[in-house]
Amino acid sequence: MVDFEWYRSFVSIYKHNSVSEAAKSRIMTQPAMSQHLAALEAEVGCPLFTRTARKLVPTERGKELYSQLAPLVETLEETTMSLKSASLPELKVIRIGSAHEFYHEKILPQLTKYKLCTVSYFGMADELLELLKEDKVDIIFTSKKFVTPGIEYVKLYDEEFVIVAPTELDVPDMAALPAKERWLCSQQWISYGLELPIIRRMWREHFKKRPLIKPAHIIPNLHMILKAIEYGAGISLLPTYLLESSACARAKVIFEDLKVHNELYIAYKMKHKHLPQMKDMLNIIRDDA
Missing domain, CATH: 1.10.10.10 (Winged helix-like DNA-binding domain superfamily/Winged helix DNA-binding domain)
Incomplete structure (x- = not known):
């Protein structure tokens, strides 16, 4: 049997x-x-x-x-x-873990729709996972998927990142990838971290190699990176949702063919999966996405 x-x-x-x-x-x-x-x-x-x-x-x-x-x-x-x-305790407060930028753009506008109180924590993907594993948060939004017992990941959507430059920057008209790479290498880059997150992926996906650039500025906040670009401090890769919600007249997208995608996930403890409050919040977030 x-x-x-x-x-x-x-x-x-x-x-x-x-x-x-x-x-x-x-x-x-x-x-x-x-x-x-x-x-x-x-x-x-x-x-x-x-x-x-x-x-x-x-x-x-x-x-x-x-x-x-x-x-x-x-x-x-x-x-x-x-x-x-039915026998599990109700969540009267839901604890959320997220990157600052995603929370600001995607979660904050939806707070009035949640029928419970929230406590929010911010950090990088590995930090958020530790908070979830230690039961310090109930749900996280993350771009990294780790195989962890008792934790379930659900894909939310693909973030689209594009190269953003100051409006006044003179960008030559070129079609060949080698020429674009040489020009990009000659520019001042602003990165989220020393390991060149997203920039490294874009380089490997389009140029099939590691980027040989040293960032001029490290700013671990996407909103501040956009502001630095507007001030003329350099170029960087930013998610399109950030540009859509900002009146960034002093920044422009360049080389649109060099865009890159990044998967975004919702993660939570499986023991909370069927709680009505958790399901309601997930539905609100996914409908908005």
């Missing part, structure tokens, strides 16, 4: 392409997870994954079984959690 836990383990392995990562997400040991998969494959009568050096790749039978099982498993888990949520 098939054990329901085998199905849950199979769905988790399918999502993570890894027995070890699936085991972490379900707070199980790797041998127990492997045993579940082996038992299900024996019951089905054929392999559900092809094992490669780096990950598990689902077979055609595995894909077919996942499409049948995933909706049923998720519905049953949601029903089970909904029954449990």
Whole structure:
């Protein structure tokens, strides 16, 4: 007889392409997870994954079984959690973790829609994750997805970053990527951090190499970076939502073809997933996004 836990383990392995990562997400040991998969494959009568050096790749039978099982498993888990949520304490205050800029642009305008009090914390992605793991916040908005037991990530949307320069900066008309790279390397850059976040990704995505630039200014605040650009201090990469909400007549987007995308996630403890207050807040944020 098939054990329901085998199905849950199979769905988790399918999502993570890894027995070890699936085991972490379900707070199980790797041998127990492997045993579940082996038992299900024996019951089905054929392999559900092809094992490669780096990950598990689902077979055609595995894909077919996942499409049948995933909706049923998720519905049953949601029903089970909904029954449990009735006995869980209500969240009268929700604690939010976010970067300053995202909070200012996307969360602050929605505060009046939340039917509960909020306490907000600000920090970088790794700092926000630690706050969530330590139960100091209930929900975080982050651009990094870490595999952590008991924490679920839901993609919110893709942020779009573009190169922004002072309006008075003379930008030559050029089409060739090498010419654009040489010109960009000659400019003064303003970066969010010494490791050139986003700038490094843009360089690798479009120029297929690491950027050989040294930023003139490090300013860990996107609003202040925009203000510095308007004052003529240099160029940088900024999210388009920041430009849309600002009357930045002294800044302009250049080389629009060199845009880059950054995934943004909502993360929360799975134990809070089915609390009505949490679900209401997630719906408000996702509808706005």
